[in-house]
Amino acid sequence: MAAEIHSRPQSSRPVLLSKIEGHQDAVTAALLIPKEDGVITASEDRTIRVWLKRDSGQYWPSIYHTMASPCSALAYHHDSRRVFVGQDNGAVMEFHVSEDFNKMNFIKTYPAHQNRVSAIIFSLAAEWVISTGHDKCVSWMCTRSGNMLGRHFFTSWASCLQYDFDTQYAFVGDYSGQITLLKLEQSSCSVITTLKGHEGSIACLWWDPIQRLLFSGASDNSIIMWDIGGRKGRTLLLQGHHDRVQSLCYLQLTRQLVSCSSDGGIAVWNMDVSREEAPQWLESDSCQKCEQPFFWNIKQMWDTKTLGLRQHHCRKCGQAVCGKCSSKRSSYPVMGFEFQVRVCDSCYDSIKDEDRTSLATFHEGKHNISHMSMDIARGLMVTCGTDRVVKIWDMTPVVGCSLATGFAPR
Numbered sequence: 001m002a003a004e005i006h007s008r009p010q011s012s013r014p015v016l017l018s019k020i021e022g023h024q025d026a027v028t029a030a031l032l033i034p035k036e037d038g039v040i041t042a043s044e045d046r047t048i049r050v051w052l053k054r055d056s057g058q059y060w061p062s063i064y065h066t067m068a069s070p071c072s073a074l075a076y077h078h079d080s081r082r083v084f085v086g087q088d089n090g091a092v093m094e095f096h097v098s099e100d101f102n103k104m105n106f107i108k109t110y111p112a113h114q115n116r117v118s119a120i121i122f123s124l125a126a127e128w129v130i131s132t133g134h135d136k137c138v139s140w141m142c143t144r145s146g147n148m149l150g151r152h153f154f155t156s157w158a159s160c161l162q163y164d165f166d167t168q169y170a171f172v173g174d175y176s177g178q179i180t181l182l183k184l185e186q187s188s189c190s191v192i193t194t195l196k197g198h199e200g201s202i203a204c205l206w207w208d209p210i211q212r213l214l215f216s217g218a219s220d221n222s223i224i225m226w227d228i229g230g231r232k233g234r235t236l237l238l239q240g241h242h243d244r245v246q247s248l249c250y251l252q253l254t255r256q257l258v259s260c261s262s263d264g265g266i267a268v269w270n271m272d273v274s275r276e277e278a279p280q281w282l283e284s285d286s287c288q289k290c291e292q293p294f295f296w297n298i299k300q301m302w303d304t305k306t307l308g309l310r311q312h313h314c315r316k317c318g319q320a321v322c323g324k325c326s327s328k329r330s331s332y333p334v335m336g337f338e339f340q341v342r343v344c345d346s347c348y349d350s351i352k353d354e355d356r357t358s359l360a361t362f363h364e365g366k367h368n369i370s371h372m373s374m375d376i377a378r379g380l381m382v383t384c385g386t387d388r389v390v391k392i393w394d395m396t397p398v399v400g401c402s403l404a405t406g407f408a409p410r
Helices: 299-306 345-350 401-405
Strands: 002-004 015-021 027-031 038-043 047-053 057-064 071-077 082-087 091-098 104-110 117-123 129-131 138-141 148-153 160-165 169-174 178-184 188-197 202-208 211-219 222-227 235-239 246-250 257-260 263-269 328-332 339-341 361-364 369-375 382-387 388-394
Touching: 027 071, 027 369, 027 382, 038 071, 038 388, 047 071, 047 257, 071 117, 071 382, 082 104, 082 117, 082 129, 082 235, 091 129, 104 211, 129 160, 148 188, 160 202, 169 202, 169 211, 178 202, 211 246, 222 257, 235 339, 257 369, 328 388, 339 345
Parallel strands: 117 160, 202 246, 246 369
Antiparallel strands: 002 015, 015 388, 027 038, 038 047, 047 057, 071 082, 082 091, 091 104, 117 129, 129 138, 138 148, 160 169, 169 178, 178 188, 202 211, 211 222, 222 235, 246 257, 257 263, 263 361, 328 339, 369 382, 382 388
């Protein structure tokens, strides 16, 4: 069922500890059980499984439960040992896991959505199960009564969800590339604001309630950090992935962001440095360097008897420039550009060699990652994907051993 990997770190990179195989279809979610050598997985093969590490070092399923519909989302609350499974048919099912993780009892079904469930969060304090779905809505239901408390609809599929337990604010990302901040009440909600910055659908969110930072990953291969607590609209762009960003986890103690993309890329971003905001792109009818007209500027083309040029933008200053004035490429990690991007000639000359020093490390997960989660206190990460494989990683060589000092996610 699962192979124990005996590799040891040769450099600062994630160490593959175990590989779990056995699902018959894509694994949509995998969660590490805190303080246990165990993993909970949900799959398109309609099963939810609990894997425990045996004396042999291999993971074997101690619980194997078949659902009525493919499993699309998963949430686990360790203190109460409650498991919530979202399904392709729109239902959310609640289970209770025994103390030895060998038995799982069905509690109730929540008719939360009319289409595929994309994300679930459980609030023990409010006794709410909050979920998003492809029926274009976020819903919150009472776990005591099983009744629907409220719904809010969007213009496109709701794809991901984060929740602030103290303020009852919910962050919902959708397929239009928009993030909506909602204040949830017992039977209603109000829209606080919407965040727009991505050019593709939002695939994942991560909320840090301590620094009040929101991170979003999208199908445009980029990550944006939204400084919600700063109240000044500050955003930071992070570009280093070559495919859709599927999962995020911010390590508040070490000020690092871990991200995974669907091509298997694993990135660890240093957020404990002074970063610069990427500029807004400026619009102009002519190159802001040489003043040659762009191809739609018919009047200047006629007056100067010249052909119009194509418009480009310098990623460092944001100015509208022609191809001749922006012929060079450079990385600029302090602005989030970890690979080479177009810059104008004057900006290229202003970038020093030390400015090109990377502020992130990139690693290869060697499988198609659709979901990632971390046990921050132990420095462990689990990834899963469309290749039906679950991998458990030791991330301490990359993020530092200081994670084991007792900080744990809420």
